[in-house]
Every structure is written in C-alpha cells, then in structure tokens.
Amino acid sequence: MSLIVQKYGGTSVGSIDRIHNVAQRIQRLILEGNQVVAVVSAMSGVTDGLIALAHSVSETPNDRELDVLMSTGEQQSIALLTMALHELGVRAVSITGAQAGICTFGSHTRGRIKSIEPSLMKKYLKEGYALICAGFQGVTEDGIIHTLGRGGSDLSAIAIAAALKADICQILTDVDGVYTCDPRVVKSAVKLNEISYDEMLEMASSGSKVMQSRSVEFAKKFGVVFEVRSSLNHNPGTIVHEEIPSMEAIAVRGVSIERNQARVTVANIPACNSSYAARILTVLAEAEINLDMIVSNVAHDGLVRQSFTMHMSDLGRAQAALKPVLKELGPETRIETEAGLGKISVVGIGMRSHTGVAATMFQALADADIKIGMISTSEIKITVTVDELVLDRAAQVVHHAFHLDEINRLL
Amino acid sequence: MSLIVQKYGGTSVGSIDRIHNVAQRIQRLILEGNQVVAVVSAMSGVTDGLIALAHSVSETPNDRELDVLMSTGEQQSIALLTMALHELGVRAVSITGAQAGICTFGSHTRGRIKSIEPSLMKKYLKEGYALICAGFQGVTEDGIIHTLGRGGSDLSAIAIAAALKADICQILTDVDGVYTCDPRVVKSAVKLNEISYDEMLEMASSGSKVMQSRSVEFAKKFGVVFEVRSSLNHNPGTIVHEEIPSMEAIAVRGVSIERNQARVTVANIPACNSSYAARILTVLAEAEINLDMIVSNVAHDGLVRQSFTMHMSDLGRAQAALKPVLKELGPETRIETEAGLGKISVVGIGMRSHTGVAATMFQALADADIKIGMISTSEIKITVTVDELVLDRAAQVVHHAFHLDEINRLL
Numbered sequence: 001m002s003l004i005v006q007k008y009g010g011t012s013v014g015s016i017d018r019i020h021n022v023a024q025r026i027q028r029l030i031l032e033g034n035q036v037v038a039v040v041s042a043m044s045g046v047t048d049g050l051i052a053l054a055h056s057v058s059e060t061p062n063d064r065e066l067d068v069l070m071s072t073g074e075q076q077s078i079a080l081l082t083m084a085l086h087e088l089g090v091r092a093v094s095i096t097g098a099q100a101g102i103c104t105f106g107s108h109t110r111g112r113i114k115s116i117e118p119s120l121m122k123k124y125l126k127e128g129y130a131l132i133c134a135g136f137q138g139v140t141e142d143g144i145i146h147t148l149g150r151g152g153s154d155l156s157a158i159a160i161a162a163a164l165k166a167d168i169c170q171i172l173t174d175v176d177g178v179y180t181c182d183p184r185v186v187k188s189a190v191k192l193n194e195i196s197y198d199e200m201l202e203m204a205s206s207g208s209k210v211m212q213s214r215s216v217e218f219a220k221k222f223g224v225v226f227e228v229r230s231s232l233n234h235n236p237g238t239i240v241h242e243e244i245p246s247m248e249a250i251a252v253r254g255v256s257i258e259r260n261q262a263r264v265t266v267a268n269i270p271a272c273n274s275s276y277a278a279r280i281l282t283v284l285a286e287a288e289i290n291l292d293m294i295v296s297n298v299a300h301d302g303l304v305r306q307s308f309t310m311h312m313s314d315l316g317r318a319q320a321a322l323k324p325v326l327k328e329l330g331p332e333t334r335i336e337t338e339a340g341l342g343k344i345s346v347v348g349i350g351m352r353s354h355t356g357v358a359a360t361m362f363q364a365l366a367d368a369d370i371k372i373g374m375i376s377t378s379e380i381k382i383t384v385t386v387d388e389l390v391l392d393r394a395a396q397v398v399h400h401a402f403h404l405d406e407i408n409r410l411l
Numbered sequence: 412m413s414l415i416v417q418k419y420g421g422t423s424v425g426s427i428d429r430i431h432n433v434a435q436r437i438q439r440l441i442l443e444g445n446q447v448v449a450v451v452s453a454m455s456g457v458t459d460g461l462i463a464l465a466h467s468v469s470e471t472p473n474d475r476e477l478d479v480l481m482s483t484g485e486q487q488s489i490a491l492l493t494m495a496l497h498e499l500g501v502r503a504v505s506i507t508g509a510q511a512g513i514c515t516f517g518s519h520t521r522g523r524i525k526s527i528e529p530s531l532m533k534k535y536l537k538e539g540y541a542l543i544c545a546g547f548q549g550v551t552e553d554g555i556i557h558t559l560g561r562g563g564s565d566l567s568a569i570a571i572a573a574a575l576k577a578d579i580c581q582i583l584t585d586v587d588g589v590y591t592c593d594p595r596v597v598k599s600a601v602k603l604n605e606i607s608y609d610e611m612l613e614m615a616s617s618g619s620k621v622m623q624s625r626s627v628e629f630a631k632k633f634g635v636v637f638e639v640r641s642s643l644n645h646n647p648g649t650i651v652h653e654e655i656p657s658m659e660a661i662a663v664r665g666v667s668i669e670r671n672q673a674r675v676t677v678a679n680i681p682a683c684n685s686s687y688a689a690r691i692l693t694v695l696a697e698a699e700i701n702l703d704m705i706v707s708n709v710a711h712d713g714l715v716r717q718s719f720t721m722h723m724s725d726l727g728r729a730q731a732a733l734k735p736v737l738k739e740l741g742p743e744t745r746i747e748t749e750a751g752l753g754k755i756s757v758v759g760i761g762m763r764s765h766t767g768v769a770a771t772m773f774q775a776l777a778d779a780d781i782k783i784g785m786i787s788t789s790e791i792k793i794t795v796t797v798d799e800l801v802l803d804r805a806a807q808v809v810h811h812a813f814h815l816d817e818i819n820r821l822l
Contacts, residue, residue, distance in 0.1 A: 016464075016467050016468055020468075050487070053427075053487075053491065054490070054491065054494060056427050057427055057430060057431075057491050057494045057498070058494040058495065058497060058498045061494045061497075062493070062494055062497050064504065064505075065490040065493045065494050065505055066490070068486060068489065068490040068493075068505050069486070069487055069490035069491065071486075072483035072486050072487050075479060075480070075482070075483045075486075076461070076464075076480055076483050078479065079465070079476040079477070079479040079480035080464065080465065080468050080476075080480065082473070082476045082479075083465060083468045083469040083472045083473055083476050084468050084469065086469060086472075086473050086476075087468070093476075094475075094479050096479070096556070098554060099554050099555070120553060120554065142531060143509060143510050143531065144510070145507070
C-alpha cells in the first residue's frame with residue numbers, strides 16, 4: 001500500500017462534472033490499494049471572482065482580508081470534492097489549511113510555509129479516510145489565515161507529502177509532463193521520463209510554465225520525489241527527483257523559451273565609478289522589477305555597458321526608475337532599450353561533463369541565420385536572446401541540434 | 412467607553428452598498444467613543460447558493476462537508492465588511508469562528524457552543540481594532556468546522572458578548588424591535604421598550620419570528636442584556652433582560668400568532684392502555700415531527716382523545732407514522748385530522764399575579780364570534796387554536812382587549 005499525495009489545480013475541479021471526474025480518479029487509486037491525500041485548488045475562476053468582489057468594495061483591499069476572502073475558494077472545492085467521493089461510496093474528509101497544520105509566516109497573499117503539524121491528517125489516514133486538503137493556504141501561529149501566492153497549491157502538496165513521508169507526490173495538471181520543449185512550438189518535443197530538481201528549476205526560471213521554482217526548491221530541500229502528470233488521462237508523467245549519475249549521460253535535457261522580453265542597457269558609465277552596479281540594481285529592485293539576465297562589459301573607450309533583460313511590461317517602469325540616477329553615474333551615461341525580444345535556454349546537468357554545448361547551440365542558430373543578442377550561462381544552463389519573431393524557429397533548430405526528439409530512446 | 416457587540420444578518424450585508432452602509436454604522440459608534448465587535452452573517456442568498464451547489468454534487472451531501480462549505484459564506488462577508496471599514500479609515504480586522512475561539516460540540520449543521528476562548532479577540536481590542544466576526548460558525552476541539560444552524564449568528568453574537576463581558580449586545584434586524592403583535596396584522600401594534608427573557612422565549616415559541624429560542628435561552632443563562640433594533644435606522648429598539656418586579660404591572664406583554672397549523676387527534680384510545688401517550692409521542696418524535704400543543708381528555712364513554720398541533724407540512728408524515736400503531740392502541744382507535752388552523756397566544760409574566768387573563772381573552776374572541784379550538788396554558792402564556800381564516804381578526808380583538816396599543820404609555 002502506497003501513500004500518494006496528489007494535487008489538482010483549478011481547471012481540474014473547474015466544474016461539477018470535473019469534480020466528479022477527479023473523484024473517480026481518486027477512487028481508482030484507492031481501489032488499487034493506495035492511501036490518497038488530494039490537495040485541491042479553488043475552482044477555476046473562483047479566486048478571480050473573489051478578488052473582483054474585493055475590488056468592488058475597496059480600491060486597495062487589505063492583504064490580510066484578501067487572504068481571508070480568497071481562502072474560501074479552496075474551502076469550497078474541498079467540501080464539494082469530498083461530497084463527490086461520498087457519492088462513490090469512498091470514505092473521505094475535507095481538511096482546511098489550518099486543520100492540515102500548515103503553519104505559515106511572511107507577508108499576506110504570499111505566505112511561506114514554516115512547518116506542518118500533520119497529527120489530524122495522520123489520525124484520519126489511520127482511520128481509513130481519503131483526505132481532501134485545501135491547497136494555497138495555511139495559518140500563522142496565531143491562527144491568522146495566509147494564502148501562499150501563485151503556485152501555492154503545488155507548494156502545499158509537496159509540503160504535505162514531505163510531512164506525511166508520502167511515497168510519491170503527483171502534480172496533476174493539463175499537460176502530460178515536462179517536455180523537452182513546448183510541444184506547441186516544437187512538434188517533435190518529447191515528454192521526459194525523469195528530470196532532476198536542478199534542471200526543473202532552471203527550466204522554470206527560463207520560461208517553462210509547468211511549476212513555480214519555489215515548489216521545486218521545497219521538494220529538493222526535503223527530498224520529495226514528485227511526478228508531473230495529466231489529470232485528463234492516465235499516462236505516466238515526468239518524475240522529478242535528485243540527480244543520479246546516469247542522468248549526466250545527456251548533455252541537454254530540454255529547451256525553454258520565453259517571449260515578451262525587453263533589454264535595457266545603461267551605456268557610457270565611467271569604469272572608475274565603482275558603485276554603479278549596486279546603484280542601478282538597487283533602483284530597479286526598489287521599483288520591484290524582476291531582472292533576469294544581467295550582462296556587463298567594458299568597451300574599448302573604457303566606458304561600461306550594463307544590460308538587463310526583463311518582461312516587456314516592466315520596461316516603462318524601469319526607464320522611469322533609472323532616469324533620476326543617470327547623472328549620478330556619469331555625464332555621458334544614457335539608457336538604450338530594445339523590446340520585442342525572446343529568450344531561449346538549453347538546460348542539462350550533463351553540461352558539466354560535456355564540452356561544446358554552447359558551440360553546438362550557437363552553430364545551430366548561425367546555420368539558421370538567427371542573430372544572437374545577449375548571452376548568459378550558469379553551470380547547467382546557457383541562455384541567449386534573439387528577435388522574438390524568430391524565437392520559435394530558434395527553439396526548433398536548437399532542439400534538433402541536440403537530438404532531443406530522441407532523448408527517451410537514448411536513455 | 413462601552414464595548415458593543417452587534418449582529419448584522421444576511422439582509423443587512425446583502426449587497427456591496429449595504430456592506431458600506433453597515434461600515435458607516437460601525438464607524439459612527441467608534442467615533443462616539445465605543446469599542447465595537449460586529450458579528451456578521453453570510454450575504455443573503457449566499458448560503459442558499461452554496462447548499463444548491465452541494466446538492467448539484469450529491470443528493471444527500473454529508474453534514475460535515477456542508478459545514479465546511481457553508482462556513483465560507485460568513486468568511487467572505489467578514490473580509491468584505493472589514494475592507495469597507497478600511498475604506499473609511501477605521502482600524503478593523505476580521506475574525507473567523509475558529510479565531511474567535513468558539514468551541515462547539517454536537518451535530519454538524521446544528522452545532523452547539525461549548526465555550527469561548529476570546530484571547531485573540533481581546534488582544535485585537537486592546538490594540539484598538541474593531542472586530543468583524545463570522546457568525547454561525549465555530550470549531551470543535553479538533554478544529555473541525557461546525558455551523559450553528561438557524562439563527563446561529565444571533566447565538567454567536569450573544570455568546571461573544573458574554574465572553575467579552577460586553578456592555579450591550581445589539582441584534583440588528585429588519586424590524587424596529589419586538590412588537591406587541593405583528594404590525595402587518597395589528598396596525599396599532601406598539602414597539603416594546605423592554606421585555607423579559609421568559610416573555611421573549613414564549614413569544615418565540617409561539618410564532619414571533621424575531622429570534623430563535625436558543626439564543627434567548629443562552630442570553631438568559633449568561634445574563635447577556637441584548638437589544639433588538641433595526642439596521643435601517645437609528646431608532647432605539649427593544650431591550651431584552653432579566654425580569655424586574657415593575658414588569659409584572661402589565662398582565663400581557665404581547666400577542667403572537669402562527670399560521671399553517673394542523674391538528675391531529677388520536678381518538679377512542681381505551682383509558683386502560685396506560686402506555687398510549689408514550690407510544691404516540693415516541694412514534695412522532697422518531698418521525699422528527701415537532702409537536703406544539705398537546706391536549707388530552709377522557710370522553711364520557713371512557714375513551715381518551717389525544718390531540719396535537721403541528722405545522723401543516725408535517726401532517727402527512729404524522730398520519731403515516733401513526734397508522735402502524737393504531738391497532739396496538741385499541742381496536743376502535745382512529746385518527747382525525749384538521750388542517751387550516753391558526754394559533755394565537757397571549758404572553759406576559761404579569762399573568763402570574765393578574766387574574767382573569769384567560770377570561771378576558773376568551774370573551775374578546777366570543778364577542779367577535781370566533782370559535783376556540785384547543786386551549787393550552789403555561790405559567791406566562793395562554794394559547795388557543797382558531798380557524799386560520801379568522802386568525803388576523805382574532806389577533807386584533809385580543810390585542811385591543813388587553814389595551815396593548817397603549818402599553819408603553821402605561822409603563
């Protein structure tokens with residue numbers, strides 16, 4: 001008998017029919033002899049509806065109260081899913097974040113999990129119940145309700161799996177697993193059977209939308225093996241786990257892309273101004289702009305060019321934030337911007353032991369006549385910017401160059 | 412500075428506009444120098460909507476899960492009302508049933524309050540916050556959510572007032588207070604300035620819809636003085652408190668009526684069958700039929716007639732429940748039924764010291780040519796059944812006979 005923690009997102013429980021469908025999936029696992037803990041999001045649309053309601057009362061609704069309001073969405077879906085299980089004759093109880101013992105800290109609307117006290121869940125499991133837990137929520141030590149922000153239900157599921165020492169945590173979603181690239185862009189993209197935490201993290205941070213980084217980080221920290229799989233069929237998904245030596249046989253695990261990128265360059269900074277980097281980054285951080293690639297170089301005239309990529313929607317705010325400090329940085333300093341960029345990354349822990357990955361990537365792009373803009377690298381990732389108009393083609397040629405359509409055959 | 416606990420029902424917070432209106436009422440009390448704890452129901456219609464949702468998943472939704480689902484209604488309204496107070500610049504926080512420390516026991520969907528641990532509420536009050544508490548809900552010692560059934564928010568308010576030793580508990584509703592009779596029936600009905608717990612209880616049990624009996628009982632038990640008043644204006648309402656000697660000056664405090672009554676009579680029971688009453692009452696209790704008046708008499712032939720009143724909608728179930736036991740009771744025993752009845756009661760603690768109350772009531776009805784059916788009396792109440800078609804006129808003549816339109820002038 002395995003203890004399986006599953007997470008169902010808002011789309012999976014988005015209608016009464018879908019709730020019945022999820023109930024059947026859970027029943028199937030139980031009939032196969034497993035214990036099941038299902039972590040559930042709010043029905044799709046419900047959270048947005050509650051936020052709209054809050055905004056109809058107040059232009060700037062208080063975050064503490066938003067948490068009280070939003071957390072009702074998951075509370076409703078756990079009750080309904082539990083009722084649907086009863087209809088099938090399955091013994092099941094709903095469990096709120098507070099009842100799951102999920103203790104949180106940090107800011108409202110983006111709480112963080114401090115600890116889990118799973119004694120009530122263990123009691124019900126021992127009594128033979130399936131547990132239907134509210135994702136996305138917990139309470140502080142004082143019992144004040146916290147929501148966990150975007151991707152919070154994934155985090156709840158992984159944390160509960162860790163606390164209950166589950167055999168596996170399944171993240172049920174609308175895709176079959178993690179692919180070598182987005183299959184809508186690269187038709188020959190292949191579903192990966194497995195991927196390491198670190199690769200999953202780099203995929204997430206470079207545009208793969210399957211999961212938020214922090215859930216993967218949490219799983220890595222507590223050694224929770226999880227599987228990303230579809231809630232629409234019963235195909236095996238992608239297992240995410242600690243890296244094992246055999247995984248290094250593959251240089252590149254996947255290709256991820258991100259659209260709507262912009263570049264901001266602060267040009268002509270005198271190199272003698274040693275604090276320029278700190279000043280620029282502080283200003284942008286205060287404006288709450290998420291920078292991604294950061295590249296700096298000294299030109300032949302001794303002046304520094306520092307460039308960043310960011311989401312296009314942040315471009316205006318970044319320019320406004322930088323303007324007041326240009327003079328401080330140097331009399332000739334100016335801002336250059338470029339919108340309409342895309343980012344393409346190759347990710348793989350095998351890069352550490354394989355040489356020539358960057359060369360293969362750049363040659364493939366050159367052969368397709370695609371110009372590379374900025375370049376940045378980490379130990380297991382190489383990222384370049386290209387014109388957004390050729391991003392899909394860039395993904396196709398790079399995917400092909402690394403034989404990723406054959407990856408599962410190679411293993 | 413007074414500590415005022417207020418309860419606002421679902422109609423009072425039934426729309427965004429009304430929520431803003433309630434926020435203004437609370438702000439007004441705070442500006443007058445009071446501390447305020449407002450206990451709030453779900454927005455009108457929300458609870459019914461949630462119950463309908465549950466029934467779309469399951470024909471017989473589980474009560475534990477219904478509680479989880481329904482309690483979200485109040486949780487939403489407290490968040491929204493708190494946001495509305497913030498818009499007015501009032502420091503306020505929302506408090507769920509669990510956070511209010513309302514510890515419950517008993518059945519789901521009709522939980523009972525065991526105790527209140529108000530330390531979190533006291534902490535927030537000390538910090539100068541107005542508290543917006545979810546009515547109708549609490550949690551068991553295990554943290555399992557309970558709702559308190561019909562009138563549960565009134566009960567929450569009175570229990571919180573008791574726990575916080577509030578100066579007054581105001582039950583805000585859509586009527587101005589407790590009237591000598593329903594003003595829609597008796598135009599000259601007068602709002603009472605005060606009424607004793609016992610009178611309020613008898614009024615509630617005999618058809619006055621202002622409050623549920625158990626909230627009044629709870630208030631009596633813990634000595635919570637409360638006021639029933641309108642949420643639509645600022646008029647003083649009716650204060651409900653322990654009886655004081657001066658209240659006995661009035662024989663009758665009010666007249667209450669109840670429609671849609673039916674009578675069931677089990678006739679021709681041999682008087683030698685000593686267990687008949689227990690047998691009949693057990694059968695009806697098992698069918699979950701609420702009996703009201705119970706009258707029994709022995710006819711000249713030595714056969715017993717036992718009659719009950721009940722709500723008309725229970726009549727069919729009562730007949731079905733009694734049928735199988737008729738033979739047990741005696742060979743000649745049969746059931747007679749009469750629908751289309753109304754009940755009229757006069758209530759007053761002054762009855763204990765005033766004689767002739769029944770005579771005055773019956774004479775008034777006789778003068779109006781209204782026939783009396785069953786009669787039952789308690790220490791402070793006399794109830795009779797009449798044809799429902801003449802119920803309103805019966806109320807008018809009895810109200811007039813006791814000079815109730817002048818009651819406040821007499822005090």
